[in-house]
Amino acid sequence: MRILKRSALTLLAVITTLALVVGGYVLYMQHQYYRIPDHQKLTIGNNQAATLTTGKVYTATTYNVGFGAYNPPV
Numbered sequence: 001m002r003i004l005k006r007s008a009l010t011l012l013a014v015i016t017t018l019a020l021v022v023g024g025y026v027l028y029m030q031h032q033y034y035r036i037p038d039h040q041k042l043t044i045g046n047n048q049a050a051t052l053t054t055g056k057v058y059t060a061t062t063y064n065v066g067f068g069a070y071n072p073p074v
Contacts, residue, residue, distance in 0.1 A: 052058065
């Protein structure tokens with residue numbers, strides 16, 4: 001009986017600890033959540049007047065600089 005009681009208390013402690021860790025993580029993520037507002041008016045800088053034509057070969061070069069829309073954390 002004593003072993004069963006100790007096992008139940010140990011299991012309860014593990015479940016409680018796990019619930020606190022998961023709950024703390026969820027609360028932290030909800031507190032830190034930040035999103036850029038939708039439907040913002042943007043100004044176009046360096047608008048090009050030239051248009052592409054059909055029948056001409058074009059080349060394009062790309063470079064992934066990462067996603068920089070969000071400001072770094074303060």
